[in-house]
Amino acid sequence: MSRQPSDMLPAESPRGPINSRIPDGDNRPRLVCDECGFIHYENPKIVVGAVCLHEDKLLLCRRAIHPRRGYWTLPAGYLELNESTEAGAAREAREEALAEIAIDRLLAVYSIPRISQVQLIYRARLARPDFGVGEESLEVALFGWDDIPWDDIAFPSVHWALAHYRETAHLADFPPFGNPPGATGNY
């Protein structure tokens, strides 16, 4: 991912002469820059990622960046401007795992309201068998289900996506999952 070092976490807080007030014609407080008058709308962020299969193994990346440096995650990150969600998921796999992926279908849509994130996670395959270690990864590897480093997974939603992948591994078609019942992704 290429946006902020806080992959799968909220953007950093503004640092500037920014105060919260309700702009004219709005109905909620927004962050307004006292100097330039710009309204710093805070918007929920879209994270795109993929569970990538290759010969019955799943591709995971060990994070080289904070938060959760050293823990394993899916290739995933913030959607960029002017990018479709599928293109964004493919870009993240390219950046973090030097992998070209073929997206199959939407696996899940997770909402993590506390950090204002919506995650769109796709089911995909490696389009070529080769991959490598991207700049934001310490290590990239394929794991059979039983070899996944379950105790060292970076984020709850990575657990969710792997479990949801597992439930649909033999299905061609399925509606995407949402959050597991009662789960908010907070930790």
Add this chain to the structure above:
Amino acid sequence: MSRQPSDMLPAESPRGPINSRIPDGDNRPRLVCDECGFIHYENPKIVVGAVCLHEDKLLLCRRAIHPRRGYWTLPAGYLELNESTEAGAAREAREEALAEIAIDRLLAVYSIPRISQVQLIYRARLARPDFGVGEESLEVALFGWDDIPWDDIAFPSVHWALAHYRETAHLADFPPFGNPPGATGNY
């Protein structure tokens, strides 16, 4: 919707001493405020909305705001901070159509890269038969399929969502649709 008057269109451009440059540790130009140093990350926006059914009719709102004032749309708008996508879709129906809805499932995920929008459109029912005209609507009404004002629909994605709703009207379960093949939502 309560964010900006440009519902289902991009946020307005920043107005301030903001220039484009690549921040340290990033790999793309971002808008940086010369005065406060704040990095105005431009993020894709998430639009949430619903095709709402009541007794075989669909709920549409005639827009009281620009763009496309006077044209018909689904209750939809920008997801707010700390809101799940389902809660956001329900809020939009409440704001624009004074309607309480029961969300059934995800109908579609549309990407509109030119305006950096991802739309999550749900299938829903009215939870109560009453509705009304919200602040941003001129008129709110239920339409049978053949009575939908097809020539006065506000946005391409409203056409897509209605057609996709129609395809699944008798299905309990289905994978969500994406953009119609080749369609980008530009107009």
